Amino acid sequence: xxxxxxxxxxxxxxxxxxxxxxxxxxxxxxxxxxxxxxxxxxxxxxxxxxxxxxxxxxxxxxxxxxxxxxxxxxxxxxxxxxxxxxxxxxxxxxxxxxxxxxxxxxxxxxxxxxxxxxxxxxxxxxxxxxxxxxxxxxxxxxxxxxxxxxxxxxxxxxxxxxxxxxxxxxxxxxxxxxxxxxxxxxxxxxxxxxxxxxxxxxxxxxxxxxxxxxxxxxxxxxxxxxxxxxxxxxxxxxxxxxxxxxxxxxxxxxxxxxxxxxxxxxxxxxxxxxxxxxxxxxxxxxxxxxxxxxxxxxxxxxxxxxxxxxxxxxxxxxxxxxxxxxxxxxxxxxxxxxxxxxxxxxxxxxxxxxxxxxxxxxxxxxxxxxxxxxxxxxxxxxxxxxxxxxxxxxxxxxxxxxxxxxxxxxxxxxxxxxxxxxxxxxxxxxxxxxx
Amino acid sequence: xxxxxxxxxxxxxxxxxxxxxxxxxxxxxxxxxxxxxxxxxxxxxxxxxxxxxxxxxxxxxxxxxxxxxxxxxxxxxxxxxxxxxxxxxxxxxxxxxxxxxxxxxxxxxxxxxxxxxxxxxxxxxxxxxxxxxxxxxxxxxxxxxxxxxxxxxxxxxxxxxxxxxxxxxxxxxxxxxxxxxxxxxxxxxxxxxxxxxxxxxxxxxxxxxxxxxxxxxxxxxxxxxxxxxxxxxxxxxxxxxxxxxxxxxxxxxxxxxxxxxxxxxxxxxxxxxxxxxxxxxxxxxxxxxxxxxxxxxxxxxxxxxxxxxxxxxxxxxxxxxxxxxxxxxxxxxxxxxxxxxxxxxxxxxxxxxxxxxxxx
Numbered sequence: 001x002x003x004x005x006x007x008x009x010x011x012x013x014x015x016x017x018x019x020x021x022x023x024x025x026x027x028x029x030x031x032x033x034x035x036x037x038x039x040x041x042x043x044x045x046x047x048x049x050x051x052x053x054x055x056x057x058x059x060x061x062x063x064x065x066x067x068x069x070x071x072x073x074x075x076x077x078x079x080x081x082x083x084x085x086x087x088x089x090x091x092x093x094x095x096x097x098x099x100x101x102x103x104x105x106x107x108x109x110x111x112x113x114x115x116x117x118x119x120x121x122x123x124x125x126x127x128x129x130x131x132x133x134x135x136x137x138x139x140x141x142x143x144x145x146x147x148x149x150x151x152x153x154x155x156x157x158x159x160x161x162x163x164x165x166x167x168x169x170x171x172x173x174x175x176x177x178x179x180x181x182x183x184x185x186x187x188x189x190x191x192x193x194x195x196x197x198x199x200x201x202x203x204x205x206x207x208x209x210x211x212x213x214x215x216x217x218x219x220x221x222x223x224x225x226x227x228x229x230x231x232x233x234x235x236x237x238x239x240x241x242x243x244x245x246x247x248x249x250x251x252x253x254x255x256x257x258x259x260x261x262x263x264x265x266x267x268x269x270x271x272x273x274x275x276x277x278x279x280x281x282x283x284x285x286x287x288x289x290x291x292x293x294x295x296x297x298x299x300x301x302x303x304x305x306x307x308x309x310x311x312x313x314x315x316x317x318x319x320x321x322x323x324x325x326x327x328x329x330x331x332x333x334x335x336x337x338x339x340x341x342x343x344x345x346x347x348x349x350x351x352x353x354x355x356x357x358x359x360x361x362x363x364x365x366x367x368x369x370x371x372x373x374x375x376x377x378x379x380x381x382x383x384x385x386x387x388x389x390x391x392x393x394x395x396x397x398x399x400x401x402x403x404x405x406x407x408x409x410x411x412x413x414x415x416x417x418x419x420x421x422x423x424x425x426x427x428x429x430x431x432x433x434x435x
Numbered sequence: 436x437x438x439x440x441x442x443x444x445x446x447x448x449x450x451x452x453x454x455x456x457x458x459x460x461x462x463x464x465x466x467x468x469x470x471x472x473x474x475x476x477x478x479x480x481x482x483x484x485x486x487x488x489x490x491x492x493x494x495x496x497x498x499x500x501x502x503x504x505x506x507x508x509x510x511x512x513x514x515x516x517x518x519x520x521x522x523x524x525x526x527x528x529x530x531x532x533x534x535x536x537x538x539x540x541x542x543x544x545x546x547x548x549x550x551x552x553x554x555x556x557x558x559x560x561x562x563x564x565x566x567x568x569x570x571x572x573x574x575x576x577x578x579x580x581x582x583x584x585x586x587x588x589x590x591x592x593x594x595x596x597x598x599x600x601x602x603x604x605x606x607x608x609x610x611x612x613x614x615x616x617x618x619x620x621x622x623x624x625x626x627x628x629x630x631x632x633x634x635x636x637x638x639x640x641x642x643x644x645x646x647x648x649x650x651x652x653x654x655x656x657x658x659x660x661x662x663x664x665x666x667x668x669x670x671x672x673x674x675x676x677x678x679x680x681x682x683x684x685x686x687x688x689x690x691x692x693x694x695x696x697x698x699x700x701x702x703x704x705x706x707x708x709x710x711x712x713x714x715x716x717x718x719x720x721x722x723x724x725x726x727x728x729x730x731x732x733x734x735x736x737x738x739x740x741x742x743x744x745x746x747x748x749x750x751x752x753x754x755x756x757x758x759x760x761x762x763x764x765x766x767x768x769x770x771x772x773x774x775x776x777x778x779x780x781x782x783x784x785x786x787x788x789x790x791x792x793x794x795x
Contacts, residue, residue, distance in 0.1 A: 023725060023726045024581075024726065026726045026727065027581055027584050027585070027726055029588075030584070030585075030588030030591075031550075031552060031588060031591040032496065032498070032552065032584055032587035032588045032591055033496065033497055033498040033505070033550055033551060033552075034498060034584060035498040035499070035500040035501075035580045035584065036584075038498060038500070038501060038502035038504070038505050039500075039502065041502050041504050041505075042502045042503070042504075045504065046502070046503070050503075057570075061569055061570055061578075064569035064578065065569070065578065065581070065725045065726055067691060068577070068689075068691040068692075068694065068723055068725060069569075069689055069691060070568075070569045070572060070573070070574065070575040070576075070689065071569075072571065072572065072573045073573055073684060074573045079446065080443040080444065080445060080446070081443075081445045081446045081448075082446060087571075089571060089573065103571065105571060109450070109451050109452065110452070110523075111451070111452040111453065111454035111456075111457050112451055112452075112453075112454045113454045113458075113522065114454075114522045114523040114524070115454040115457040115458045115459075115462075115520070115521075115522045116457050116520070116521055116522065116523075117456075117457045117519050117520055117521075118510035118511075118513040118514050118519045118520070118521065119519065120457060121506055121507075121509075121510050121521070122506075122507060122510055124506075125503040125506050125507055125510075128503060129503050134502055134503045135500060135501070135502055136500075136501055136503070136506060137499050137500045137501065137527075138497070138499065138501065138523045138527060138529075139523060139527065140567075141564065141565075141566060141614045141615065141616065148500070148570075148571055156443075159446070160444050163446055163447050163449070164447075166449055166452055167449070167452060168446070168447075168448060168449045168450055168451075168452075169446075179451070180525065182525070183522065183524075185466050185467040185469075186454070186458060186462045186463075186466055187462050187469065187482055187490065187492070187532070188469060188472070188482070189469035189470055189471055189472060189482070191467070191469075194467060196454055196455075199451060200450070200451045200453070203450060203451045204450035204451055207448055207450050211446075211448065227705070227706035227707065228705045228706070228707055229704050229705055229706060229711070230525055230704075231525050232525070232616055232617070232704040234704065234706075234711050235616060235617050235702075235704055235711060235713075236616055242706075267748075270747070270748070271747075271748050271749050275708050275749055276708075277708050277709060298706075299706050299707050299708060300705070300706065300707045301707040301708045301749070304707055305749065307471050307472050307473060308471040308473070311470075311471070326612060326613045326614075326616070327611060327612065327613060327676070328612060328651075328678055329649065329651045329678065330651065330781065331651075331780050331781055331782070332713050334711060334713075370645070370648075371645070371648070371649065
């Protein structure tokens, strides 16, 4: 080791060797926390490695602002034993900004529900200060903690250190991706299932698909405790697990009366009764609520408004929607309701969920074309073929309405109808024996 | 060095970490047993358990891309006021859980004095969900954190209070892949020119059949250019989506002037009241005017103000527009309705008005 002068780590030339950043400087004012101020602090006060890297990173970012172009390209960087999880970034303007010529991101899976202790945050900071740039994002759109800015050489060291404190890489490329779950059971009375358990059960059973990418394209799971869908699962996940219930909404009529007394009768009618999507609610003359639970679609609106008076029923479980994704390639798709209700309480229930998830991923691996998401596969082959492969019976909850097109061959209609009546009889029998 | 020392460390494939080791003890003790919640003030949630336990949550905005100093500062605040536990929301807000009500006000004061706005709850404009942009992405048309900083500076007041009709969720995306996701308002890059092809590089860099397959409108075909195998684009067919650029960087889709910004409205994730919806085009071709994007900010401001002034309580952006009609939306926001607002993609017919229902 040579002696270190205080200025070590700062490049020569310019004001203290700093790249001028006139464009970025304009993003330091204003009331919202500024990422630019943070980048500069790493440049000025960070560890010696952070300082050099951040000075050139700021230089390159300002260069982008000036020319309105990005200057990163991908490549291949990985850690021993894994094929994915690192997002490699090599600078195309490394001649001007050599210290940030390699600026890779480690995608690291967060604890389900995004809970942290300050202690573990500090450990992450120490690791990233030593091996990376000092810049961390909580969290990326993929759901990962993004440790941004690492050289190829340090990638393994940074991962080893993070792995030692109990963290693992997330997904990238054609693979199972990092999942997200809402705060759920941990702090929300609207949560209808144990999101943490569902999230960890599924993802941890499929880790091989995450760490060694071999799927046709990406596959995402997201877990929301109710239909408010706080992790945007229906839009963004190939496999969306949404909490719901089958029995009646629970009503505390005294609290309903308190709500009406506080907010007013007209306001209650306007914001609760009139906004029910299936006209299933009415306000009685004595300021109690009447709910037609057979017409209720479990949308959560009235429960959101009257958080003290209303809550989801007791017969809780999950719905599963398959096939959500954004534009590429055939256009936006939302998930399709494929499992209207699945109980999720006992060990057997969770095993069943895990088995279903594995079956769907296996189906995807076997049947999707390259670079095709499962929603596109289902569009291509038709929902009936997918249901048959998954051994799921068709259900009216899967559609907005039955088909309107007559272009279908129906010569086995009677056989299919017989299956429906058999199933209905079986379900009725189960109900009777349960009673 | 011995062979043992040279042997690489194999990963401990731990998967998704168990959150219970990090969870606030009151949350852990009442897991699955909460009864109700309310919001005593903007930025603060109060959850009451069936056990009678109460936990206060104070929510604050962050810049998402955080330096270690900022994270340590947030950790210091957590140690002092929140028993050393924190969590993050889907939209990168930080949350402190506080069992002792007396600590709520000092915690808010500490956060605000360190420059972290307290809010983002209920009928507010929460933090913008965004992407990486020029900071880290390999295909960005614009920056993410910069445009978000500018927009949140403008909307700061709506973050710290709950005066919108319902929650307003904004997203930004730096290319048409739209990693920022659906939003009540979505600010997304919209390319306006077909890719410019560097024919010298295509053969070496791109797997040509894969690139041909990636095009949603079959506008790309293999071609020999200057004696080299390359690709060509039928520019009449090309919809300038940029899908060919990630698998083939020599098909440069970004241009300093041709990369524009479009604003979309009415996307909704929640199933509350109406079913989830995709966002719809409001305006395209806004300039990518870093670092302040004044033209984008102005459009967003007009949309936010119109929604705030006219929507009913609990109506989301898309539900409000559905009630008042697109005529009035374009009128109130002073935006143009053009032929480009008429969808032409698969399923477009379902977006047309096939009825005699009209708004005047």
